[in-house]
Amino acid sequence: MDTPSAAALPTDPTPAATFPRGFTGPDQPDPAILQRCIQCGLCLPHCPTYLETQRETSSPRGRIHLIRAVAEGHLDVADPTFAAQMYECLDCRACEAVCPSGVAYGQLVETARAQIERARPRPAWQRAGRALALGGLFGAPGRFRLGGAALRAYQRAGPRRLARATGALRRLGLAETEALLPDLPPAFIAARGQVYAPIGPTHRGRVALLAGCVMSTAFAATDRATIRVLTLNGYEVIIPGGQGCCGAITIHAGEPTRARILARRNIAAFESAGAEYVLANAAGCGATLKEYARLLADDPDWAERAAAFTARVRDASEPLADLLAAGDLNTAFTPLSLRVTYQEPCHLAHAQRISRQPRQLLGAIPGVEVVDMAEPTLCCGSAGVYNLTHPTMANRLGDRKARHIAAAGADVVVTANPGCHLQVRASLARAGTAIPVLQLMDFLDAAYRGVDPRGGPERAP
Ligand code: SF4
Ligand code: SF4
Numbered sequence: 030m031d032t033p034s035a036a037a038l039p040t041d042p043t044p045a046a047t048f049p050r051g052f053t054g055p056d057q058p059d060p061a062i063l064q065r066c067i068q069c070g071l072c073l074p075h076c077p078t079y080l081e082t083q084r085e086t087s088s089p090r091g092r093i094h095l096i097r098a099v100a101e102g103h104l105d106v107a108d109p110t111f112a113a114q115m116y117e118c119l120d121c122r123a124c125e126a127v128c129p130s131g132v133a134y135g136q137l138v139e140t141a142r143a144q145i146e147r148a149r150p151r152p153a154w155q156r157a158g159r160a161l162a163l164g165g166l167f168g169a170p171g172r173f174r175l176g177g178a179a180l181r182a183y184q185r186a187g188p189r190r191l192a193r194a195t196g197a198l199r200r201l202g203l204a205e206t207e208a209l210l211p212d213l214p215p216a217f218i219a220a221r222g223q224v225y226a227p228i229g230p231t232h233r234g235r236v237a238l239l240a241g242c243v244m245s246t247a248f249a250a251t252d253r254a255t256i257r258v259l260t261l262n263g264y265e266v267i268i269p270g271g272q273g274c275c276g277a278i279t280i281h282a283g284e285p286t287r288a289r290i291l292a293r294r295n296i297a298a299f300e301s302a303g304a305e306y307v308l309a310n311a312a313g314c315g316a317t318l319k320e321y322a323r324l325l326a327d328d329p330d331w332a333e334r335a336a337a338f339t340a341r342v343r344d345a346s347e348p349l350a351d352l353l354a355a356g357d358l359n360t361a362f363t364p365l366s367l368r369v370t371y372q373e374p375c376h377l378a379h380a381q382r383i384s385r386q387p388r389q390l391l392g393a394i395p396g397v398e399v400v401d402m403a404e405p406t407l408c409c410g411s412a413g414v415y416n417l418t419h420p421t422m423a424n425r426l427g428d429r430k431a432r433h434i435a436a437a438g439a440d441v442v443v444t445a446n447p448g449c450h451l452q453v454r455a456s457l458a459r460a461g462t463a464i465p466v467l468q469l470m471d472f473l474d475a476a477y478r479g480v481d482p483r484g485g486p487e488r489a490p
Pocket of ligand 1: 067068069070090093128129130
């Protein structure tokens with residue numbers, strides 16, 4: 030439903046001081062950001078939901094209209110239309126990256142969601158589910174690993190075969206969700222302050238790795254590959270103890286208060302690591318770590334510490350690309366005769382503006398030809414848990430991505446985010462296309478080890 034109509038929405042900028050109290054309490058959409066939107070519409074052709082629906086309200090400009098309507102008191106924050114649009118948005122931030130006025134759209138939608146969650150009471154079962162998932166699992170690394178171990182037992186022992194063979198998953202409406210799950214590896218990574226020495230004579234100093242929650246369990250092999258790639262390039266790598274989930278899922282779910290707890294824990298954990306950089310190998314995690322300064326800006330005890338932390342955060346590809354540019358990258362790669370296409374994670378391309386570094390690193394491997402797919406920066410539909418909460422739109426975007434990948438004629442798809450990896454893999458499988466998907470660090474690691482990356486990451490600890 031495309032309501033309220035654009036005609037009924039405010040179009041003239043309103044001075045910040047005159048905004049009625051459409052939003053209340055902390056975490057309000059910033060009126061100064063709202064006012065920056067000049068309604069030019071340049072963001073529309075870059076918005077995945079607009080491209081799929083061709084509806085103004087499903088566009089960045091339409092959503093900004095809605096946020097302004099609430100801010101000015103024309104629309105109730107608890108209006109279902111408002112919530113539907115704020116959550117139909119993938120928070121991919123493609124609009125933000127192309128906006129000539131510098132509208133920080135990600136902040137707008139995340140604060141709007143926080144307002145919705147405060148204003149609109151969810152049913153008790155939903156509140157319990159969110160508390161269990163966001164607090165009980167993502168907020169507790171040990172429990173997250175336990176959950177991963179249980180999932181691995183389900184996958185390795187009889188239950189999965191039984192659930193699939195009997196059609197129970199389909200009857201419960203869980204077949205698509207289950208198909209998205211990665212096969213869990215035998216060993217996870219628990220952050221305990223492990224230190225990995227640089228390999229070779231060059232010592233470039235220490236970097237601290239965010240092991241992550243999904244990365245340290247389902248993608249533990251990628252964490253290990255990242256450590257190998259970094260140590261092969263002269264870095265000492267520490268995995269500081271006491272760290273946990275970055276908070277990306279929590280922020281996207283409109284729960285900034287919970288996210289601040291995770292941010293403070295990570296800042297404290299990394300402060301004593303003695304590292305030059307805090308590295309993330311998942312786009313969503315890196316983008317979130319880079320937001321800690323803003324998240325804690327109003328906390329007098331943490332604002333300064335958060336700003337210092339954020340200043341040290343890098344995606345793992347950044348220092349490696351810097352080495353490449355300086356002619357200092359370890360280029361002891363085994364040549365790979367492969368055509369590779371790179372699926373740009375939104376939170377790398379749009380939120381962190383990192384596009385060329387992964388392509389440059391891939392191109393540094395002898396024999397690798399990097400070919401661009403159409404719309405490489407268009408969201409694949411993963412967007413945190415969006416493919417679970419909005420499967421129809423997510424599948425449309427995933428199918429669109431699979432078509433572009435197939436047309437690119439690549440042997441391998443490389444990406445740098447676990448959600449994109451799983452979404453693209455599932456979309457390719459739906460399309461009957463057997464092109465393997467790899468994480469950037471797994472691909473580089475395979476080239477260093479002299480193995481064909483199409484065999485998948487090294488899964489042995
Ligand atoms: S490009 Fe920026 S200023 Fe133009 S409509 Fe989109 S958000 Fe507003
Ligand atoms: S964040 Fe992405 S989905 Fe949301 S309005 Fe911007 S471009 Fe569209």
